[in-house]
Amino acid sequence: MNVFKRKLFECECRSYVFLGLLLLALLNCGIVLGATRNVVLLVEPPAVRRQQHVTLKCTYDLKNAPLYSVKFYRGSLEFYRFSPGELPHGKVFPFPGINVDLSLSNASQVVIRNVGFGLTGNFSCEVTADAPYFSTATAYAYMQVVEYPEKRPMLFTEQNRYEPGDVLRANCSTLPSRPKAELKFTINNIVVNTQETQYIPTKDNLFASRLSLKLQLQAIHFQTGVAMSHLSNSIYASDSRASGGALVLRCTAQIGNLYQEYREIELGVPQRDPVPARVTHSSAESLQNFVFKIFSSSSSPARFSSLESRLMTISLTTALIGAFHWLQSHTR
Structure with a gap:
């Protein structure tokens, strides 16, 4: 009888353990x-x-x-x-x-x-x-x-207008920022290779950015609508068509995909100063004849008929002719 009770007790224990595990599984x-x-x-x-x-x-x-x-x-x-x-x-x-x-x-x-x-x-x-x-x-x-730069990039060039053969020198800089702002130059929307951007640390853990450009301009730089590629600080074109377009220099500052600003300057072929008309020898002779005619005219006052007046006339005429010859030699 005791054996039977023991086995019954063991079965009940197993049942409780099984129910406990089942409840735990359901709870889980x-x-x-x-x-x-x-x-x-x-x-x-x-x-x-x-x-x-x-x-x-x-x-x-x-x-x-x-x-x-x-x-x-x-x-x-x-x-x-x-x-x-x-x-x-x-x-x-x-x-x-x-x-x-x-x-x-x-x-x-x-x-x-x-x-x-x-x-x-x-x-x-x-x-x-x-x-x-x-x-x-x-x-x-x-x-x-x-921290973004407080203003757009600052862009400076040596001259206001350029023509083919000139050397374009430019500087671009930004106010301090963090992260660092990357700078790049473009001419007519084509990237120009330059040195790497310089970073200048500030006392408040920011960085000012600066980039310089030195490029000898060619006729192709002033063309628009031309397929271009950039190589070694120069721009080359596969089409030599000239349109006489202006040259637009742009500097862009960018911080990843968080910030982007630019500043640009429109540059072009300068207007040459007009060349003054050359003074010829015949012009000097005409002046001489005109002066003598004035001073020898019968309508001239009597005071010019004296020898002194004639000497003055000759001296003045000689000075004027010399001045015209000098002007002629310096305008050729």
Whole structure:
């Protein structure tokens, strides 16, 4: 009889163990079916300017489960938590450079004010459902802190207008930024190869960019509508048609896909100064005859009939003829 009871007890134990395992399996299935889903972290804006504010939005689907907590991390360190079951609901954990605006932060977002370059990096939000599931899911996002140049690029050339054969020298620069701004020159929308952009660091961890250009211009540079390619700081064309078009020099500053600005100058063939008419010998002779005619005219006053007046006339005529000969020699 004791043996029978022992065997019955062992069977009951096995049954309880089996039921326990079955309940655990069902509970695990319930956890999977009720798990937190579709967790997404958005950084708005993804590239935030220094000393501005940024919003980290955490969206999720708990289905019918209540929310236990939402935690925000910078790297592996938690800096903000929202727990509906606690008072206050929002809690801030000290983190260097992170200034949380509690009035705008809640179960779906956290607002950080006055961001600095040190916050560039990975952020995450961790969402946990309350009982009976206690499921957790995490989403990640990258935030970049930037500073754009305050103005468009500055572009300078030695001359205002150029013609074929001239050497074009130009300088382009930008105000400090972070990340660094890449610069490039184009002539009539065709890229001109130059040296690499120079970067000048500033005391506030920014970089000013500068690029120089030295290029001997050819007739092909002033043509438009020509198929061109760029090689070794020169531009070559497969078509020699000349259209007499202007030369447009442009400098473009670009920071990845975040920022792009340009400045351009329209250059062209200069207008040559008109050449004065040449003074010929016959013109000098005519002047001489004209002066003598004036001073020898019968209508001239009597004071010019004296020897002194005639000498004055000869001297003046000689000086004028000499001046015309000098002008003739310098205008040829």
